[in-house]
Amino acid sequence: MTDTKPRFRFAPSPTGYLHIGGARTAFYNYLLARKWGGTFILRIEDTDLERSTPESIQAILDSMKWLGLEWDEGPYFQTQRFEIYNQHIEKLILEKKAYPCFCTPQELEAKRKQAHAEKRKPIYDRTCFKLSESEVQKRKTEAPYCIRFHSPDEGDIVVHDVIKGDVRTASRELDDLIIRRADGSPTYNLTVVVDDVTMGITHVIRGDDHLNNTPRQIQLYQAFGYPLPIFAHVPMILGADKQRLSKRHGATSVMAYQEMGYLKEALLNYLVRLGWSFKDQEVFTREEMIEKFSLEAVSPSAGIFNPEKLLWLNGVYIRQSQPDYLADLTLPFLEKKGITPVDPKILLEGIKISQEKVKTLVEMVEMIDFFFVKNRPDEKLILKFFTEETKPWIKEVIEGLKNLTPWNHDSIASVFNDSVQKSGLGLGKIAQPFRVGLTGRTISPGIFDVIRILGKEKTAERMSLYL
Secondary structure (H helix, E strand, C coil), X not given: CCCCCCEEEECCCCCCCCEHHHHHHHHHHHHHHHHCCCEEEEEECCCCCCCCCHHHHHHHHHHXXXXXXXXXXXXXXXXXXXXXXXXXXXXXXXXXXXXXXXXXXXXXXXXXXXXXXXXXXXXXXXXXXXXXXXXXXXXXXXXXXXXXECCCCCCEEEEEECCCEEEEEEHHHCCCCEEECCCCCXXXXXXXXXXXXXXXXXXXXXXXXXXXXXXXXXXXXXHHCCCCCXXXXXXXXXXXXXXXXXXXXXXXXXXXXXXXCCCHHHHHHHHHXXXXXXXXXXXXXXXXXXXXXXHHHECCCCEECCHHHHHHHHHHHHHHCCHHHHHHHHHXXXXXXCCCCCCHHHHHHHHHCCCCCCXXXXXXXXXXXXXXXXXXXXXXXXXXXXXXXXXXXHHHHHHHHHCCCCCXXXXXXXXXXXXXXXXXXXXXXXXXXXXXXXXXXXXXXXXXXXXXXXXXXXXXXXXXXXX
């Protein structure tokens, strides 16, 4: 940590949804900003005009908001900052650290092919850097041109990375980078440096797919005379097959997990542990993660995404959550299923008796939907459980429930137990028909609690349909 108030940024490109790898990077930045009393900035890197879309921008914002990753500044958009980038580019040109390049794509491709044929690395040969000033001025009037950064040839570039350690690159391995395209748009390596400098970013925490870009960016920092930030490149998240995480491994979109009924707390807890650990602790509150997280404890090796472990952790969070919190989260899932209106008291009671049994909010809805709609059981279940042997005793239980006081779990259980003793049948023979008749399925929360919550009238009404 520096003496300056630290400033962190998350800078996604809006070319698709926010994936879980990006969410983890955002969370690492967020945690340190909160831990050190710093600033967390959201910057949208939308200079890829062909692939960036308003829908993707909104998806990123929605994902960040759902996760509770509140940003302190932004969102800033690179497409609104071209004037700042051009000022920096002109400064480099004035100082002879950048120059116009008139080579056509066909000429550059021919140079690349020749280099490959000669078994050389295809580095730009600085044809246009060698042009006279008069020739440069003449060509400027004849054809579009890009601007290249003149990369220093001597020495090594060393990336001092908190996670990866020192990464060394020979300057001669880096060719003259294009920093402004012929259409006038600035390129990524230039914009990211200018943004990080002008926004006062002290810590650049990002995926290690950006590590190869960092030596070029360090050269630009040095060319501008700017101090370097602290770099930390977070390892990738891989699937079980050790390949980069993709759709074939399951959902990778943050909002897909929201739609599948995962709690944001569980998803963040899981993501923070993909590469970071603190002793043997598995489950963390957000406050604990802010307190305990450190870059030094992040592994340089890739994390392996395990959907079963995430599902287990989500179940832990559901069991530990307050029922009224889960009720607020479950209500939209019920409404999406067309179940409305929903009695809030019954919803709360249903959640209290179900949260030990489910691992997602989608499972929660499947567990408690019968409280609000009549689920007709399969005819085979009706024939199996409503038999000539069981029907008289089912009717006796219904009669016993009609005038029952007090109305609670134990008193309801006593009615069933009385009929079990009189009939000589097992409890399952009498209780399971009630489960099937009231819920429409063979698995449900405890049947005595189901009856307690449904009440006398609904219980009698539904059971009478099968007698």
